[in-house]
Amino acid sequence: xxxxxxxxxxxxxxxxxxxxxxxxxxxxxxxxxxxxxxxxxxxxxxxxxxxxxxxxxxxxxxxxxxxxxxxxxxxxxxxxxxxxxxxxxxxxxxxxxxxxxxxxxxxxxxxxxxxxxxxxxxxxxxxxxxxxxxxxxxxxxxxxxxxxxxxxxxxxxxxxxxxxxxxxxxxxxxxxxxxxxxxxxxxxxxxxxxxxxxxxxxxxx
Amino acid sequence: xxxxxxxxxxxxxxxxxxxxxxxxxxxxxxxxxxxxxxxxxxxxxxxxxxxxxxxxxxxxxxxxxxxxxxxxxxxxxxxxxxxxxxxxxxxxxxxxxxxxxxxxxxxxxxxxxxxxxxxxxxxxxxxxxxxxxxxxxxxxxxxxxxxxxxxxxxxxxxxxxxxxxxxxxxxxxxxxxxxxxxxxxxxxxxxxxxxxxxxxxxxxx
DNA sequence: TAGATTGTTAATCGATTAACAATC
DNA sequence: TAGATTGTTAATCGATTAACAATC
Numbered sequence: 453x454x455x456x457x458x459x460x461x462x463x464x465x466x467x468x469x470x471x472x473x474x475x476x477x478x479x480x481x482x483x484x485x486x487x488x489x490x491x492x493x494x495x496x497x498x499x500x501x502x503x504x505x506x507x508x509x510x511x512x513x514x515x516x517x518x519x520x521x522x523x524x525x526x527x528x529x530x531x532x533x534x535x536x537x538x539x540x541x542x543x544x545x546x547x548x549x550x551x552x553x554x555x556x557x558x559x560x561x562x563x564x565x566x567x568x569x570x571x572x573x574x575x576x577x578x579x580x581x582x583x584x585x586x587x588x589x590x591x592x593x594x595x596x597x598x599x600x601x602x603x604x605x606x607x608x609x610x611x612x613x614x615x616x617x618x619x620x621x622x623x624x625x626x627x628x629x630x631x632x633x634x635x636x637x638x639x640x641x642x643x644x645x646x647x648x649x650x651x652x653x654x655x656x657x
Numbered sequence: 658x659x660x661x662x663x664x665x666x667x668x669x670x671x672x673x674x675x676x677x678x679x680x681x682x683x684x685x686x687x688x689x690x691x692x693x694x695x696x697x698x699x700x701x702x703x704x705x706x707x708x709x710x711x712x713x714x715x716x717x718x719x720x721x722x723x724x725x726x727x728x729x730x731x732x733x734x735x736x737x738x739x740x741x742x743x744x745x746x747x748x749x750x751x752x753x754x755x756x757x758x759x760x761x762x763x764x765x766x767x768x769x770x771x772x773x774x775x776x777x778x779x780x781x782x783x784x785x786x787x788x789x790x791x792x793x794x795x796x797x798x799x800x801x802x803x804x805x806x807x808x809x810x811x812x813x814x815x816x817x818x819x820x821x822x823x824x825x826x827x828x829x830x831x832x833x834x835x836x837x838x839x840x841x842x843x844x845x846x847x848x849x850x851x852x853x854x855x856x857x858x859x860x861x862x
Numbered sequence: 863t864a865g866a867t868t869g870t871t872a873a874t875c876g877a878t879t880a881a882c883a884a885t886c
Numbered sequence: 887t888a889g890a891t892t893g894t895t896a897a898t899c900g901a902t903t904a905a906c907a908a909t910c
Contacts, residue, residue, distance in 0.1 A: 461877075463860055467853035468837050475812070475836070485891065493837050498879060501892065513885045513892045530856055538855065549754035550851070555835060559856035600859060607680070624858040626851075630760060631680070632673050632698050640861045642854055646755070646831075648672035649847055650743065651735055651764035653829040654805060655668055656845045666901075690867065703903060706869065718868045718909045 458506040465503050467559075468493060470526040473519055485516035532560045537598050541613050542605035543568040543576070543583045546628055550602060552579040564596060569609075593620040603627045614641070663711040670708050672764075673698060675731040678724055690721035737765045742803050746818050747810035748773040748781070748788045751833055755807060757784040769801060774814075798825040808832040819846070 472493060473484070486504065490497035504517070509525030511517040527533060538556070540547055543566045551566055568574060569586040576583045584592065592598075601622045605613050610629035617625060618636035627633050630645045677698060678689070691709065695702035709722070714730030716722040732738060743761070745752055748771045756771055773779060774791040781788045789797065797803075806827045810818050815834035822830060823841035832838050835850045 459877075460857075460861065464853075464857050467835075467850060467856060471812075471835055471850070471853075472837065487891080494839065496879060497891095498893090499877090502878090502894090505893070511892055514890045515886075516891065530860060532856070536859060545754040545757040549750040552750040553851065555850075555852035556855060558835075559852055559859075561852070561855060561859070599862060600855060602855065607676075623862045624855075626855045626858055630672075630676055630763075632677065634699065640858055642858050644849060644851070644854065645672060645676070645760075646758070646849070647760035647764055647766070648669075648676075649849065650761060650766060650805060650807065650829075650831045651672060651737070652665075652669050653831060653845055653847050654736060654741060654764075654766070656665065657804060657828045664901075692867080701903060702867095703869090704901090706867095707902090710869070716868055719866045720910075721867065 462503045462506055465495075466507065466526055466530055469500070469504065470523065470530065473523045473526070476519060480519070482518060482520075483516040484519045484522070486511065488516075530559060532558065534560050536561045536600060537564040537596060538562070538600035538602060539564055539589075539593065539598055540566040540602045540604060541568075541586075541589070541617065542566075542603060542609075542629075543570075543573050543578070544604060547602075547604035548578045550604060551581050561600065563602070564598060565592065567592075569605075589616065590620040593617070593622060597621070599623040601625050603629060603633075605629055607631045614639075667708045667711055670700075671712065671731055671735055674705070674709065675728065675735070678728045678731070681724060685724070687723060687725075688721040689724045689727070691716065693721075735764060737763065739765050741766045741805060742769040742801060743767070743805035743807060744769055744794075744798065744803055745771040745807045745809060746773075746791075746794070746822065747771075747808060747814075747834075748775075748778050748783070749809060752807075752809035753783045755809060756786050766805065768807070769803060770797070772797075774810075794821065795825040798822070798827060802826070804828040806830050808834060808838075810834055812836045819844075 486500040487497045490500045507525045507529035509522045538561055540551055540563055551563060565581055566583045567586045567589045568583050573583050574585040599622060601617045603610055603613055603625055607629045610631050611633055614625055614633045618639045623639055625641045627641060627643045632643055633641050635641045691705040692702045695705045712730045712734035714727045743766055745756055745768055756768060770786055771788045772791045772794045773788050778788050779790040804827060806822045808815055808818055808830055812834045815836050816838055819830055819838045823844045828844055830846045832846060832848045837848055838846050840846045
């Protein structure tokens with residue numbers, strides 16, 4: 453299903469490199485080596501080179517990588533230059549915070565609108581984004597050809613929402629409800645359970 | 658540093674089991690087998706047994722695990738019954754959503770208060786939780802002996818915030834700023850970059 | 863008892879790291 | 887040229903899965 457033959461775990465690290473490279477200013481020099489990236493991020497330098505090799509961001513022995521070229525290679529590989537639209541389902545506290553969050557644009561992703569099953573919320577707007585009634589979901593997704601969704605509904609509703617999104621053509625779901633969602637055929641899912649993450653950290657102290 | 662000798666990756670799965678077991682109702686039967694847990698969560702059954710063995714939630718051949726005992730073992734192992742306090746730094750959109758989020762209580766974690774460097778926000782309240790001025794951070798953390806923090810400040814400020822939290826005695830940080838934070842000695846960090854997660858998903862379609 | 867399920871030991875698989883030849 | 891750095895092949899490490907003995 454994955455278009456590219458990069459291991460998922462390497463793919464997940466690409467945004468980390470991209471963020472770091474973007475955070476450097478012009479006067480950090482034109483070139484950057486895998487060793488200095490690795491040191492800054494606390495990783496092994498061979499790992500960095502291997503990951504970067506997947507993006508075909510190609511370095512030069514002795515000098516390293518041209519920072520701007522590497523950024524461009526990563527952006528290109530990750531599809532940052534492809535305009536994509538996503539929807540958000542569940543306009544509760546977290547949902548509204550995500551609607552207002554501008555960080556998706558870095559990756560070429562725009563949140564088109566939100567859906568909520570509460571009629572009292574429908575019609576409202578957050579950060580200029582309309583909250584629509586849940587029963588319009590399938591129609592809007594089909595009409596706009598949207599493939600990405602963020603789920604921020606209560607745990608009890610999440611799996612059902614996931615199935616309807618899949619029926620409406622969604623191919624990737626980022627889920628914030630604290631349930632492990634079963635993935636419908638041809639749909640990729642990533643579950644982020646914020647509270648569980650903090651609980652796990654506590655156990656690592 | 659980790660108190661227990663469980664692999665981190667197993668530890669991260671424990672909340673998944675716990676959520677699933679809690680979601681079952683009483684009339685799903687007294688016993689549950691590793692096989693049925695595995696099937697429900699889409700994982701291997703040996704993996705489930707190995708993970709559960711770390712919690713000493715011990716099963717009986719032929720019958721499986723007593724669901725309530727297993728839940729108790731997981732809660733106990735994860736420290737859900739130990740009352741813990743956390744603070745939130747950065748009361749922006751996401752920060753305020755997290756302040757209002759009740760999901761931490763499942764793991765025995767209470768968010769005590771928030772801090773924000775914007776004087777206009779200080780003094781405000783979200784879900785009954787006070788937003789205090791950033792310059793009170795060290796004093797409050799020391800006084801309350803708080804070890805857990807959630808960081809939801811802009812990327813440019815996150816590393817500095819991380820260092821001050823560490824100086825003030827924080828041992829674990831859940832970071833939502835899109836930067837890989839360097840971990841001060843004795844501090845564990847988990848970075849969650851929401852936008853990057855969605856971008857990665859798009860590349861897995 | 864027979865059969866189902868656990869817990870554990872051994873085998874496999876995949877990811878990371880080490881070694882090193884290529885090269886600018 | 888010599889030295890630094892890349893890219894790749896081989897070795898290591900750790901996690902998952904398979905096999906199976908123990909047992910209720």
